[in-house]
Amino acid sequence: MELIQRMLAGDKRACAKLITAVENDPEEAEKIIRQIHNKTGHAHVIGITGPPGAGKSTLTDKLVKALVNEGKRVGIIAVDPTSPYSGGSILGDRIRMQDLALNPNVFIRSMGTRGYLGGLSKYTKNALKILDAAGYDYIVIETVGVGQSEVDIVKIADTILMVMVPGLGDDIQSIKAGIMEIGDIFVINKSDLFGADRTATEVNMMLDLSMDMDRRPPVVKVVAVKNEGIDLLLEEIKKHMEYLRESGKLVERRKNNLKIEIVELIETELRKIVISHTDEDNRLDGEATEILNKEKNIYEVRDEFLKAIKKDN
Known part of the structure; x- marks a missing residue:
């Protein structure tokens, strides 16, 4: 297929057309995924999740810029909620990251949830595979932020960033155990606000209660809008991938995801x-x-x- 050859050669437009094809035509999707399968499995997939208003889009923007500055190619899948009435989606993340869209080393795709509660549509996996085959070093998936159902991100990401903000107060106790368990790195965004230290302490206390951990997730404080703490966060992301590779957890995690x-x-x-x-x-x-x-x-x-x-x- 000519589109696949163009995508493998680095053509962003061909990449976009292939993602549109897998979204709209299940039979065509199967043909495409069959053909590109041998080219997949190389990208580091980062899932960014957390409650609405945590600043996930701003964090994604700054993190991707830091990766691009290191010479990396980055694909972004920004999942936006779809209206149950009109079927439309705001796709606001694409608007917020408009300057990134012009970068030749960045590919951004906004996708509606299309009614999937997990905040990930069933097409997200196929879009991910296309970006992986296209040779992107990192693929960042920013989810909707809809509570417990966000655990769906576990099925496709290598490293999951759980983004929180100060001011949750007692609400942090209402964050379900399942949500706490999926985080590989906990990010306290907007940490220049009052209560950031308390939020970090509460997260650490909740992590201390989870005795069944091979690796204790780090808690990183950032101010994404000011680009503060992003380098430290990137360092922790790389350390996590190193841990996954050395411990054999990467193969185990990906195998479990394939079984699902x-x-x-x-x-x-x-x-x-x-x-x-x-x-x-x-x-x-x-x-x-x-x-x-x-x-x-x-x-x-x-x-x-x-x-x-x-x-x-």
Whole structure:
């Protein structure tokens, strides 16, 4: 495919067209991913997550500029929430990082969540693979920031930055354990504000309660808007990748993510099979009525459908 050859040669426009293709056409997406698979697996994928208003976009902007200054090529996937009513997305991150978009060593793609609660659309993984194959050294994924469901970032990132801000107060206790567990590096942004030290102390205390850790995540204070602490943060990101490689955790983490992806792909195909069977003569509606009327139970119906599917296949 000509577009793939152009993308591999460094053509940003070809890269953008391929991402559009995998977003809009599942069959085309499969063809593209099959062809570029051998070129993937080289980029360091950084996930940036945290509550809305934590300054994730500003932090992404400064971090990417620091990487570019080191001569690195960086891809950015900025995930924005999609309206459940219009299906539209604000894509404000793209606006905030407009000056980066003009840099030849930076590729920015804004993607709507399209209703996916994890803050990551199912197309994010494919876009990530395209940027990886295109030869970007780092790929930064900035998520929406929608609470517990942000744990989805674990499925695709090598290093996860959990961004927080002073002023959370007692609210830090409401941050779910699952969210705390996914952070590889905790970033206290806007740390020139009152309460930054207290927030850092509270995060450290919560980390101290997590005894089951091979590596204790560092807590880094930054003021992204003033470009303060970014170099230290970048140093910690590199140290984390070094730890992953030396401990064998990188292979383990990526293998686990691939296992999850395989299961998700199989589930998608099985769902299509189930729907094709249950849609016949509005059978599902009839079965639901029977369950409601206590003529059958839900497990009986499940077993009947599975038996029919096995028989046909």
